[in-house]
Amino acid sequence: MSDAASADPSHASTRAPAPGIHVALVEDDLLFQHTFVKVLAAASDMRLVAMAGTVHEGLAMLSGSPADVLLVDLGLPDGSGLDVIRQAIVQWPSCAVMVNTVFGDEAHVMQCIEAGASGYLIKASSPDSIVGEIRSVAHGGSPISPMIARQVLGRFRQLSTQASPASPRAVPLPTGHATEPAAALSAREAQVLDLVTRGFTLAEAARLMDISRHTVDAFVRRIYRKLNVSSKTEAIYEARRQGLLGD
Structure with a gap:
């Protein structure tokens, strides 16, 4: 098992929960891990409760007590962090998942959003700035790097254009009726x-x-x-x- 999986925070699920935002990390970059541990230790309102360095370790981590925020890298040694995200949404439904990766292409972005990620950051951000984003996503926000936000908006504009009233495929909706879908509560x-x-x-x-x-x-x-x-x-x-x- 890697150093990440054997780190003290990974065993925190066996102890009584401490106050603050409980954070879990799936990341194989040892330098980022070490810096992130120090940054969270300095944040009085956060606790690093679990850490893994591979997909396998990340999936095993989900059998423990759920965190409030799960930070996931996509490029892991044994596969994609997307597998961890999909399983986290099932096993930790109360946890907000945020991606932190070098992948900024539309395919990765849309797959993560569709899987249930609440935030998507490109790894240009320093661990210090990520702490603020963790607070945001823990309180219901959806932190997204500017480059990613432009891609998402561009994608939805494209879909909106395809479904515009000028399109033969568009079906006019009756007026006076709500058109938004019902929320899907777990x-x-x-x-x-x-x-x-x-x-x-x-x-x-x-x-x-x-x-x-x-x-x-x-x-x-x-x-x-x-x-x-x-x-x-x-x-x-x-x-x-x-x-x-x-x-």
């Missing part, structure tokens, strides 16, 4: 929202679901982001409007 997100709707506090929801309050907070941030709301009242209203809650 089973755990829906459970949190249901408990909140029934009047339980977030602390009570955590106890009923047998998870930490920190994890419940992460679910709430994801619910707000998916429903495009900023309060509990708005979330309940929007969920009912979209038919995600019963009467």
Whole structure:
């Protein structure tokens, strides 16, 4: 097993969770690893709880307690970090995944976004600046390097042009009806929202679901982001409007 996998943070899942943003790293560059460990150690609101240097180690890491933010490199010695991202979305649904890689082509970008990544950074960023991006993604943001943002916007403009009313394939939609798709809440997100709707506090929801309050907070941030709301009242209203809650 590599030095990354045997580092102390990888065993943090066996200890009681410490306060702050829990961060996991999948990265094979030893210099970046060492610098990143030092930078996070200096951040009072963050804890590095797990670290891996290969796809194999990254997938094994997912069997431990979930982190709040998972930072993943794509070019790993035994394959693509995309495999780790896809599995993390399944095993750590409350975790926000952020890519940190040298690959900036459209294929990699769109694959990661479609897999569920919440942020995409090109490795020109220093570990110090990444700390700020981790805070952003942990609180519901979607940090994207400017070059990547231009690619994503260009891609969506292209798709929008292809589906414009001038296109023979376009089908006019009736006026007066909502056109946005219903948000796809995970089973755990829906459970949190249901408990909140029934009047339980977030602390009570955590106890009923047998998870930490920190994890419940992460679910709430994801619910707000998916429903495009900023309060509990708005979330309940929007969920009912979209038919995600019963009467």
